[in-house]
Amino acid sequence: MEKVFAKFKENYDLHQEISVFNECLDNPAWMIMAxxxxxxxxxxxxxxxxxxxxxxxxxxxxxxxxVEMLGAxxxxxxxxxxxxxxxxxRKGYGLCYPLVYDGEAFGFIxxxxxxxxxxxxxxxxxSAYTNxxxxxxxxxxxxxxxxxxxxxxxxxxxxxxxxxxxxTSTLDLNELLPRIARLSLQVIRANRCSIKLADKxxxxxxxxxxxxxxxxxxxxxxxxxxxxxPGKAVKKETPIRGKNYLAVPLIDENVIGVITLYDKIxxxxxxxxxEEIMRTLCEQAAIAIKNAQLFREQEELTLSSIxxxxxxxxxxxxxxxxxEASFMKLMSIIGVKLNMNETEIRLLQYAAMLHDAGQISIxxxxxxxxxxxxxxxxxxxxxxxxxxxxxLSKFKPLKPIVPIILYHHENFNGTGYPKGLKGKDIPxxxxxxxxxSAFEAMITEKPYRKAxxxxxxxxxxxxxxxxxxxxxxxxxxxxxxxxxxxxKLLRKELGNI
Amino acid sequence: xxEKIKKMLKNxxxxxxxxxxxxxxxxxxxxxxxxxxVHKGRKDVHAVLEELVKLGVLVKDTQGSTKGYSYTRDKxxxxxxxxxMGDGKKK
Numbered sequence: 251m252e253k254v255f256a257k258f259k260e261n262y263d264l265h266q267e268i269s270v271f272n273e274c275l276d277n278p279a280w281m282i283m284a285x286x287x288x289x290x291x292x293x294x295x296x297x298x299x300x301x302x303x304x305x306x307x308x309x310x311x312x313x314x315x316x317v318e319m320l321g322a323x324x325x326x327x328x329x330x331x332x333x334x335x336x337x338x339x340r341k342g343y344g345l346c347y348p349l350v351y352d353g354e355a356f357g358f359i360x361x362x363x364x365x366x367x368x369x370x371x372x373x374x375x376x377s378a379y380t381n382x383x384x385x386x387x388x389x390x391x392x393x394x395x396x397x398x399x400x401x402x403x404x405x406x407x408x409x410x411x412x413x414x415x416x417x418t419s420t421l422d423l424n425e426l427l428p429r430i431a432r433l434s435l436q437v438i439r440a441n442r443c444s445i446k447l448a449d450k451x452x453x454x455x456x457x458x459x460x461x462x463x464x465x466x467x468x469x470x471x472x473x474x475x476x477x478x479x480p481g482k483a484v485k486k487e488t489p490i491r492g493k494n495y496l497a498v499p500l501i502d503e504n505v506i507g508v509i510t511l512y513d514k515i516x517x518x519x520x521x522x523x524x525e526e527i528m529r530t531l532c533e534q535a536a537i538a539i540k541n542a543q544l545f546r547e548q549e550e551l552t553l554s555s556i557x558x559x560x561x562x563x564x565x566x567x568x569x570x571x572x573x574e575a576s577f578m579k580l581m582s583i584i585g586v587k588l589n590m591n592e593t594e595i596r597l598l599q600y601a602a603m604l605h606d607a608g609q610i611s612i613x614x615x616x617x618x619x620x621x622x623x624x625x626x627x628x629x630x631x632x633x634x635x636x637x638x639x640x641x642l643s644k645f646k647p648l649k650p651i652v653p654i655i656l657y658h659h660e661n662f663n664g665t666g667y668p669k670g671l672k673g674k675d676i677p678x679x680x681x682x683x684x685x686x687s688a689f690e691a692m693i694t695e696k697p698y699r700k701a702x703x704x705x706x707x708x709x710x711x712x713x714x715x716x717x718x719x720x721x722x723x724x725x726x727x728x729x730x731x732x733x734x735x736x737x738k739l740l741r742k743e744l745g746n747i
Numbered sequence: 748x749x750e751k752i753k754k755m756l757k758n759x760x761x762x763x764x765x766x767x768x769x770x771x772x773x774x775x776x777x778x779x780x781x782x783x784x785v786h787k788g789r790k791d792v793h794a795v796l797e798e799l800v801k802l803g804v805l806v807k808d809t810q811g812s813t814k815g816y817s818y819t820r821d822k823x824x825x826x827x828x829x830x831x832m833g834d835g836k837k838k
Contacts, residue, residue, distance in 0.1 A: 402771070405771045405774050405776075405784070406773070406774075408774070408776050408780045408783075408784075409773065409774045409775045409776060411780075412775050412776050412777050412780060412813070412815045413775055413815070415777070415810075415813040415815075416775075416808055416810045416813050416815050419810040419811040419812075419813055420810060420811075429808075429810070432808070433775065433808070433815075435820075436773070436775055436806070436817045436820070437773050437775060438773065439772055439773055439820075463820065515820070527773075
């Protein structure tokens with residue numbers, strides 16, 4: 251009601267009305283008031299008395315006038331309609347008009363200093379005009395109310411939607427957690443955000459991501475579940491809010507952790523609205539974190555399966571050797587240099603572990619043969635990329651590496667197998683694997699020859715660039731394999747070659 | 748910096764966008780979202796958003812094809828905007 255009254259007083263059309271009626275009524279005194287006086291004492295303090303005094307040469311209102319006026323106000327209040335009144339020995343005229351909204355008077359217009367009673371026709375126009383301004387003020391007030399309540403929530407909803415999209419578009423936990431922390435800081439306009447994940451066995455919360463914009467940064471430490479705001483939020487499964495902190499649990503099916511925010515930039519305390527927003531954000535964050543954790547578990551499962559297959563291959567003659575860490579590192583360095591993304595690098599590493607999986611279907615006697623292979627025997631050995639690709643294509647997570655395995659014996663000049671692809675027609679990852687697997691074969695002892703040293707093998711690889719290998723890949727490979735850390739790791743894993 | 752922001756604010760759309768983020772400092776929104784708030788086409792809004800990011804007035808978060816724009820946290824820039832906005836009300 252107060253807001254409607256404020257809007258009414260500011261309304262442009264009301265001021266137009268005043269100006270029009272001033273001309274018609276010879277400039278009476280206007281009083282627009284939220285409430286009318288009920289006693290003479292109250293009435294004396296109003297502008298009504300002052301205006302009457304001014305219009306009658308400073309003469310005060312008589313007690314009788316005041317009684318009449320209070321009676322008129324009372325009737326107007328009760329009847330909710332225009333009531334005329336007289337004062338000063340019936341020489342002065344006035345009127346009281348209630349402003350009615352939803353059947354309730356939220357204000358009054360009092361006119362004093364009229365020369366006579368307002369004519370009924372003019373009173374009708376006055377009522378109609380005033381009621382139109384009341385309706386307009388009511389509409390304005392409702393729109394403002396909507397703007398003040400719905401709009402901030404609509405903006406917040408839109409923010410939550412954008413944040414959701416930004417959070418769910420990554421499955422990498424190492425990338426996701428700092429991102430959630432940064433977005434939470436932005437949404438709540440705080441100075442520090444810490445994400446802790448629960449270790450239920452240890453009954454502690456482990457710090458996983460923290461963004462601290464304050465000059466004096468806090469130390470990262472684990473917190474026991476039940477202790478301090480983060481620990482209490484997790485134990486009680488409900489947000490804990492203080493003047494300068496807000497801890498909201500991350501709940502999926504169970505509590506998986508907590509996001510804690512500290513110190514708002516404007517120095518104000520955290521509000522109920524901040525808590526509501528963080529609750530929603532944490533619901534989404536919990537799902538995103540859970541998805542990323544599941545994805546990581548899936549990845550670990552895939553990697554374990556690959557290691558298992560690689561172990562089986564290792565037990566075969568001519569199988570892969572133990573330099574797994576070196577080759578994983580080598581592939582990672584080469585992948586980064588070739589601007590591959592994380593997934594492409596991971597697939598390259600898987601391919602490196604399984605590139606000779608097809609040899610499982612090659613008779614052992616051929617792999618163990620000390621002398622030169624006959625043409626027929628060599629044809630059988632040449633089937634191993636296709637056989638490997640066929641075996642691995644059955645394992646869904648490894649489907650993306652099938653082309654790498656299939657084409658890793660293609661030569662850059664088109665003389666390789668199984669398809670005789672040439673140059674850039676050979677997938678990049680297969681060109682990388684061709685170099686690395688050839689290098690791996692050279693430094694491994696074979697039944698028909700001794701293992702080459704690392705440096706001899708590098709020279710052999712360089713000798714075959716442009717013919718067997720992509721020269722650009724060879725250049726990057728040489729840079730990578732000549733790195734001190736890579737050579738050291740290779741030597742450690744392979745022994746003193 | 749102040750002059751650059753002042754110059755940028757001569758563009759009505761840039762001013763509308765900045766007023767939106769100034770009044771809703773906790774907002775993070777996409778190009779589509781901001782165009783809905785300022786009632787202007789996505790293409791024009793996108794171009795202005797990028798200009799405001801270059802100027803350091805807005806911050807951009809990108810993940811894949813999703814871009815989220817939000818108000819700066821740089822205190823100096825915030826002070827400049829505060830002085831330029833004058834009677835704009837924060838919410």
